[in-house]
Amino acid sequence: MTDTNVIRELLGDLDFDPDALHEKYLHERDKRLREDGNEQYVEVTRDFSRYIDDPYVDPGFTRPAVQRSHEVVIIGGGFGGLLMGARLREAGFDDICLIEKAGDVGGTWYWNRYPGAACDVESYVYLPLLEELGYMPKHKYSFAPEIFEHSKAIARHYDLYRDALFQTVISRMTWDEAAGEWEIETNRDDRIRARYVAMANGPLDRPKLPGIPGINEFEGYTFHTSRWDYEYTGGDAYGNLDNLGDKVVGIIGTGATAVQCIPHLGASAKHLFVFQRTPSSVDVRNNRQTDPEWFASLEPGWQRRRCENFNILVSGGDQDEDLVADGWTDIFRNLTGIAAKGASRKLGRRLTPAERAELMVLSDYRKMETVRRRVEETVKDQATAEKLKPWYRQFCKRPCFHDEYLPTFNRPNVTLVDTDGQGVQQLTRNGVVVDGVEYPVDCLVFATGFEVGTTYTRRAGYDIVGRGGVSLTEKWAPGMRTLHGLQTNGFPNCFFLGFTQTATTVSVPMALNEQAEHVTYMITESKRRGSGVVEATAEGEDGWVEEMRRAAKLGVRFYAECTPGYYNNEGKLGNPHGFFANTYGEGPIRMYEMLRGWRETGDLEGCDVR
Numbered sequence: 001m002t003d004t005n006v007i008r009e010l011l012g013d014l015d016f017d018p019d020a021l022h023e024k025y026l027h028e029r030d031k032r033l034r035e036d037g038n039e040q041y042v043e044v045t046r047d048f049s050r051y052i053d054d055p056y057v058d059p060g061f062t063r064p065a066v067q068r069s070h071e072v073v074i075i076g077g078g079f080g081g082l083l084m085g086a087r088l089r090e091a092g093f094d095d096i097c098l099i100e101k102a103g104d105v106g107g108t109w110y111w112n113r114y115p116g117a118a119c120d121v122e123s124y125v126y127l128p129l130l131e132e133l134g135y136m137p138k139h140k141y142s143f144a145p146e147i148f149e150h151s152k153a154i155a156r157h158y159d160l161y162r163d164a165l166f167q168t169v170i171s172r173m174t175w176d177e178a179a180g181e182w183e184i185e186t187n188r189d190d191r192i193r194a195r196y197v198a199m200a201n202g203p204l205d206r207p208k209l210p211g212i213p214g215i216n217e218f219e220g221y222t223f224h225t226s227r228w229d230y231e232y233t234g235g236d237a238y239g240n241l242d243n244l245g246d247k248v249v250g251i252i253g254t255g256a257t258a259v260q261c262i263p264h265l266g267a268s269a270k271h272l273f274v275f276q277r278t279p280s281s282v283d284v285r286n287n288r289q290t291d292p293e294w295f296a297s298l299e300p301g302w303q304r305r306r307c308e309n310f311n312i313l314v315s316g317g318d319q320d321e322d323l324v325a326d327g328w329t330d331i332f333r334n335l336t337g338i339a340a341k342g343a344s345r346k347l348g349r350r351l352t353p354a355e356r357a358e359l360m361v362l363s364d365y366r367k368m369e370t371v372r373r374r375v376e377e378t379v380k381d382q383a384t385a386e387k388l389k390p391w392y393r394q395f396c397k398r399p400c401f402h403d404e405y406l407p408t409f410n411r412p413n414v415t416l417v418d419t420d421g422q423g424v425q426q427l428t429r430n431g432v433v434v435d436g437v438e439y440p441v442d443c444l445v446f447a448t449g450f451e452v453g454t455t456y457t458r459r460a461g462y463d464i465v466g467r468g469g470v471s472l473t474e475k476w477a478p479g480m481r482t483l484h485g486l487q488t489n490g491f492p493n494c495f496f497l498g499f500t501q502t503a504t505t506v507s508v509p510m511a512l513n514e515q516a517e518h519v520t521y522m523i524t525e526s527k528r529r530g531s532g533v534v535e536a537t538a539e540g541e542d543g544w545v546e547e548m549r550r551a552a553k554l555g556v557r558f559y560a561e562c563t564p565g566y567y568n569n570e571g572k573l574g575n576p577h578g579f580f581a582n583t584y585g586e587g588p589i590r591m592y593e594m595l596r597g598w599r600e601t602g603d604l605e606g607c608d609v610r
């Protein structure tokens with residue numbers, strides 16, 4: 001029997017034709033591939049810079065420039081910066097300055113206040129430091145205002161507001177070799193010196209707009225979802241957008257953000273047009289209130305255990321118990337090594353690589369068939385349902401979970417305008433053109449995502465000048481080079497948190513926490529061992545770059561066959577700055593074990609401590 005037949009027999013009757021599905025997926029991908037790839041998007045500068053103005057602060061804020069010196073400066077007040085601050089405080093660091101361009105901490109939860117915004121990883125795992133703060137999330141999946149409040153509570157608990165500078169944008173950072181310090185310049189003419197700098201800039205930070213012809217001609221009201229204008233729409237993050245009752249609204253984009261806000265737009269607008277290029281995969285959410293009795297019964301240390309349990313399951317590992325038991329763990333149980341282990345048990349032997357690959361493909365088809373069936377069963381008009389079906393493998397795009405998104409298309413005031421993969425054709429003074437038809441709208445919401453695939457420093461918005469005047473832009477132009485994703489040679493005492501040559505996991509705060517703990521160790525050790533300057537050596541960096549290359553087994557073929565999106569650099573693979581280009585292929589479990597082992601040996605291999 002061939003490898004293929006063994007697996008097909010094991011899975012039993014398939015109610016789909018795998019070859020036909022493969023053809024269909026490739027066809028849907030091909031329709032969407034475009035020559036300009038990532039260049040199709042407009043950078044939000046000059047004419048478009050109003051799209052990144054902060055609508056949540058009073059305009060005209062001023063303050064005198066400051067000249068200060070701090071032991072640690074943390075750039076970014078999202079979960080990365082907050083976790084960094086928390087772990088440093090726990091290790092006894094007192095002199096910390098947090099710098100943040102927004103008016104408060106919270107990062108993505110400061111900016112993303114659109115109606116319906118919520119975390120889509122379980123809150124007991126996703127919200128950091130719950131035990132430290134003694135906080136019980138109200139729901140299994142918390143809504144954005146609660147997460148924003150929790151971010152502020154973390155800052156208060158760890159005294160991170162002290163010395164913090166908000167509405168402050170870094171313009172440049174320069175290493176002073178003689179002093180062994182960084183000098184940080186800002187848009188408010190500050191001069192801040194820091195022994196250590198932790199960069200927690202965030203990966204999906206700069207909104208992007210589609211380069212649609214006529215984008216500047218539309219005369220109605222527009223904004224991006226990450227700068228929601230409640231003055232215009234009325235209501236708040238829970239909906240009730242009362243000012244829209246007499247407005248025709250259009251929304252461009254149907255990604256994870258749109259899936260959450262469309263139900264509210266549909267409930268409030270006189271009419272809503274949803275302009276779709278590619279449908280999201282939308283599975284069951286089943287959100288519910290937290291049971292206080294259950295929460296009180298959790299034993300100390302529960303959050304770390306729950307995070308580890310989740311992380312192992314969503315990394316393809318096995319666990320006796322699935323503590324989170326939701327859509328995420330369900331997907332991973334069915335589509336990863338766990339499924340392969342189950343299949344080997346049934347066969348009484350290990351699967352061959354070909355069998356394993358076949359199992360993954362067929363399980364993926366089967367899973368996506370259930371997602372498509374859910375559309376059919378929920379959306380009454382079958383022509384609309386057909387257009388809402390995603391035709392790609394589950395991880396080609398961010399999986400979504402929502403129980404009100406699909407029913408929204410049953411409302412008489414909601415129209416799906418599917419563009420058959422081509423995107424919106426044009427904007428006019430009055431509205432949106434698709435396939436030669438103009439749809440007049442009063443207001444147009446851009447749910448078109450965030451800049452990815454560009455260089456780290458362009459997204460950060462400032463350059464970092466290391467030893468010998470070499471800038472990070474120059475150094476990383478051909479691609480990132482780091483030790484463990486956290487430091488780069490020539491830039492002492494500078495640490496990168498986030499997605500720089502490291503493993504990530506479905507619950508990003510968990511990755512940030514691991515990084516914050518490691519950076520805290522490095523800073524502590526560099527102080528203990530000498531002058532307090534720690535730097536990745538050239539050899540250490542070479543070693544990690546080589547390890548990244550060796551481990552980079554994550555499916556080039558997989559992403560090549562995906563419909564375009566930011567996961568696969570809009571279908572143009574090979575971009576060294578692409579979203580997954582700097583992900584450690586051995587996964588988070590191996591990465592965190594390696595980092596812990598590295599700390600235990602205590603010899604700071606690959607680092608120079610002076």
Ligand code: NDP
Pocket residue numbers: 117118119120121204210211212252253254255256257258260275276277278398419422423424447448449450564565566
């Ligand atoms: P995405 O980049 O995922 O989605 C952008 C959307 O805009 C896509 O549907 C895209 O279509 C569409 N689009 C772009 N250009 C055009 C065009 N010319 N015409 C029509 N449509 C167009 O951004 P999101 O803000 O939705 O999500 C970004 C990420 O943020 C998510 O992947 C997720 O990681 C995170 N997120 C997490 C949430 C959570 O945890 N709860 C909630 C929201 C976001 P196409 O697919 O064809 O490119």
